[in-house]
Amino acid sequence: MASSVAPRLQVVLSVVPDVPLVLGVPTALRAAHALVDVPVDRFIFVTGSIAALTGRWNAQLRALPWTAVSSPAAVGSALAPTSAVLVLDPEGMPEAGELRAFLGECRRRAAPTAWLWSGRTVAVYYPAGRSARRSVLGRSSQGVSGSPRPVDADFHGERLVADVRAWYDLRDPKDVERAEHDLVRSLRKDTDGYLARLDRGISIPVSLALTRTAITPNAVTASSLLVGLLGAGVLAVPAYGAAIAGALLLWCSCILDGCDGEVARLQLLSTPWGARFDAVTDNVVHVAVFLALPVHLHLSHAHAAVIPAGLVLIAGVLLSMASVWWLILRQPSPRRGPGALLYERIASRDFIYVLLALAVVHRLEWFLWAAAGGSHVFWLTLWALALILGQEAVAHVLNALGWKWASDPRQAAAVPLRRLVALRVAGDAINYLTPSGTLAGEVGRTAMLKASHATGTEATSVIVAKIAQTLGQALFVAVGVLVCARTLRVGLPMWTVIAGVLTAALLGVLAIVAARRGFAAWRLSPLRRSFAGFVRAHRGRFAAATLLFAAAYAWGAVEAYLICRSLGLRVSASTIISIETLSAAVDGVLFMIPAKIGIQEGSKTAIFAALGLAPSAGFAFGLLRHLRELAWAAGGLVVCAIAWRPAPVGNIPEIANTGAMS
Structure with missing residues (x-):
């Protein structure tokens, strides 16, 4: 009620x-x-x-x-x-x-x-x-x-x-027919496996028939469980025909597994308990299948290596299930992101099609050995990507804290930290994906902050934070250069070239600013006066903001360490700092290139070569970091869509107003 x-x-x-x-x-x-x-x-x-x-x-x-x-x-x-x-x-x-x-x-x-x-x-x-x-x-x-x-x-x-x-x-x-057609079409889910999408062509007609009966979604889930367990039991029988029959029963279980959710959505009977029941039955059937497979092979071939492989497979399956639940399924759907969607698809029941095909050609042992290794690769890469992606949240929090300290105390008290984190992610996504010289994201942050917490000092806080972040980046690079001098295997001529490139880039940026705005315009601009006024009134806050932004750049060394370890590289702390320092310097020079197309991979290859590491490892390092950036950029676009909802004028145009509000 x-x-x-x-x-x-x-x-x-x-x-x-x-x-x-x-x-x-x-x-x-x-x-x-x-x-x-x-x-x-x-x-x-x-x-x-x-x-x-x-x-x-x-x-x-x-x-x-x-x-x-x-x-x-x-x-x-x-x-x-x-x-x-x-x-x-x-x-x-x-x-x-x-x-x-x-x-x-x-x-x-x-x-x-x-x-x-x-x-x-x-x-x-x-x-x-x-x-x-x-x-x-x-x-x-x-x-x-x-x-x-x-x-x-x-x-x-x-x-x-x-x-x-x-x-x-x-x-x-x-x-009426169009409404029903659109509802049926909406039953297809993004999380459907790549092969299991074929199941929808069968499950949807079955579900439409079930909606005309008194059968509930939970009853369909229970039927899927019973058919799946029966299929696993038949699969364990050491006979060629039994293997095919068991695989077919498991495929029927997959069809019913799709029907329960479809019936629930069509009849408006979706419940949290039903979703949990469905997930538990899926896992029970998976475990039963992976137990039945080595039993079938052991009884059929009496091969001693089958049992150890089966134990490795079961361990990998259980670890994969636990990892998917902990890292993906227990999170609300809006927070999962595109990477989680990929893993959900891989973790679906697509393997039933492979199992059926190998049962027909009498090569189920191929599936056993591939799954025994693949299940462990699955959960290990899932945790590795979770660490690489998740650690970036620390950098976003540090950046948000830097923004908070770069704000007027009144605004800092009014805006929650989680809101600043969201706007940092959204602004970074805009900067990352547009050739705006990292300016479009600042405009976006200002607009989104003004839309939710208008205090009159939004633009000033964004400008102060941007300058503090630039100083923090320079501070981190300056400290890192001292480490690079002892680690980087180049002589004085190469250092001269590096210094010349950085100086030319800085002069180029200043020239662009001077050409577009004019030094006189900057000296007299309201934003310049606002920035100067903030620094005079809050020197301590500005210094704290600069240090927090520098700490965010330094945190990138943690990500560099995690990526190196995931690639099997054992490198010293000074090498890690050198990698991150040179990466920050390159990013600062080539900030105009959207999405860092080719920058991450190319620059990391060159940096690794300069540090005496394998260039191929540098390319892999850059690729992983690029994937992390794209994942966070996708999340930032979602934040933009939520925080910045333009009027849907294309779908609902306004017509003349004929009177005052009542």
Whole structure:
């Protein structure tokens, strides 16, 4: 039922008896579940029979904060007087993504807003306030929660026009068919294995048939478990036909493993317990298969080496399962990133296809030996990449702390550290992917900070942090050069060339700044005065920020050590510092090249050669670091998409406003 906390948003939905069900579920429930990831605190269902709603659809309602009223006139008594209200047309169904975009735009505008589709109103939003409750009460008697009606002169608010595919008119059989087709198409998941995607062609028709029965998703999961265990048992029998039959049963288990989630999503029955049950049954079947395989080979060939290989395989499988759960599955989906998606696909049941093919050609021992080694490679590389990717979080925290200390104390107190970390990641992604000379990211950070925590000092803090970061980089390179002088195997002529290149790069940057802005413009610019004023007033904070940024650059040596160890290189601490110092120097010179295309691999090859290490190891080092940068850049773009949501003007164009807000 509804929460005791005053709702931030209430959604009014009507259950109309003569509106067709979409894949067996009322459209009101589908619309409610489309907003399950939006902070909606109360769904108000208008229905002629509350008992029928709760009796037939109790399982679907269980995941929602809801209440029900028996008539449109009773809606007012269920509304909280100081919360926003969204009313949806009961004779249609919104497309989930378009509905969330409309709601986001309404909250941004903070004004009464009607959503128009094909010339009629399909949704109306009222912002928080008593006027929202009065507006809904005034319109409920005219059918807002019962039937669609055009927005005319009595509606004082804004209008947004929906895209033609943003709404399904369920009075039209073609739109009912389109809604069901789109729902079925959405069943395919990004985490599907590369070969297991073929299963969807079979599992989806089976799931559609199951939705017309009383079979629950958990019952399908249990059936998948039983068929999988039966397949593993048959696979253990030492006979050619049994191996093929067992592999076919395991393939059927894979099909059913896809059906349980599909049925749950189609019938709105997804639950955390069901997801955990599905994951546990998957792992049980995997362990059973990898136990049955060496038993089959041992009984068939009586080869002494099969049992040790089987034990190695089981150990690798268990370690892989534990690693995937700890590093990927226990994390919320938005935090997993593209690397986790790749590992989820590899860890899927694609191996069943390989197992079936090798059973047909009577070469299951090939699978045993490949899986025994591959399972350990899988979990070792997973942890190695997790360490390489995860350690960068420390650098981002240090950079965020540097930004915090480069901010006015009032802003530093107002903005949480986690927000600064997110904006650092987002800004770095913009800088990394655009040829802007690391300036576009600073503009983006300023805009995103102003959007969430406007204090009037956003631009100053970004400029001060950028200058402090540059000084921190110079400080780290200066200290590192002292180490390089003892480690780098080059003579004075080469040092002269290096110094000349760095000097020329610095002069080039200064020339560009002078040409584009003019030294006089910089001397008189408001940002220059803001920076000078901050340094005069907060010398200690500026010094602390510079040291924190230098520490962030120094932390890169930890990553360099981890990468070297993952490549099997045993190098001294001075060599590690030399690698990182020279890398920072090269990055500072070639900062204009987007995504460091060719820079990481080429520069690391040259650096490793200069340090007397294998150039091939330097190339591999640069490739791993490049992958880490791309992974974090992808995460930064996700942060940008969340923190910087532009109005979806292409899908919901605004039309003329005819009146003042009510």
